[in-house]
């Protein structure tokens with residue numbers, strides 16, 4: 001829970017989105033270019049690391065130690081993931097968003113203790129219980145190109161097969177996307193921005209449903225930014241004070257977005273050690289969109305894959 005690092009990671013992301021939605025500052029000239037730059041610098045100032053930290057502790061420590069469908073706290077009516085959903089929806093509604101909940105049938109993973117500790121998930125058995133997991137959607141309609149959609153997403157659930165707070169994976173991404181939504185709440189973007197909080201620690205991943213439904217509707221998704229584990233570091237890496245950031249793409253269309261991340265890091269002096277990697281195959285929630293036919297998708301994380 002490194003607040004400044006988390007804030008900076010969130011900023012890096014925000015800038016990329018800002019550049020895309022405000023129009024690419026590189027191709028504009030004179031006062032237009034200055035306006036875009038000024039609006040992005042305004043976003044930077046508006047990001048609040050303290051607020052992000054508060055959300056993160058709420059969702060990953062107290063009162064919610066985990067965010068999973070198969071755990072309800074003693075004396076509570078709803079499971080910890082539903083409670084997290086309610087918290088996120090409440091913040092979004094307070095910022096003026098309409099929140100849409102999309103139900104998907106999922107199961108919790110089983111635990112295989114013969115595997116390494118970070119990969120002890122194993123497939124559920126058919127007789128294991130099914131739950132309804134919800135994708136949360138919130139949208140800013142574009143004013144010039146409403147049909148062009150930018151997805152900013154994060155999985156919000158913690159590991160279903162083990163008791164883990166999931167602060168790094170992926171409380172931070174959850175809070176980063178919430179902060180972006182709140183900062184952009186009064187902004188009128190050129191293209192539509194769709195914020196998505198999905199579930200990836202239960203099976204199947206609910207981003208698959210979101211991506212497949214978008215494809216079936218014929219949605220024109222021009223970019224997908226997934227945040228999963230931003231700010232994650234070992235104790236040794238934290239001690240060095242380096243703020244590493246990795247953008248991973250699967251297809252050439254995603255590479256363009258990863259290059260944009262590097263460019264905004266330099267342009268706005270964010271101070272990240274930005275690196276690009278290519279995925280060997282689609283993965284995580286950005287992979288759900290790649291597999292559904294949206295190749296312009298990347299994930300931002302901290303240390304590579």
Ligand SMILES: [Zn+2]
Pocket residue numbers: 155169170200228229
């Ligand atoms: Zn994750």
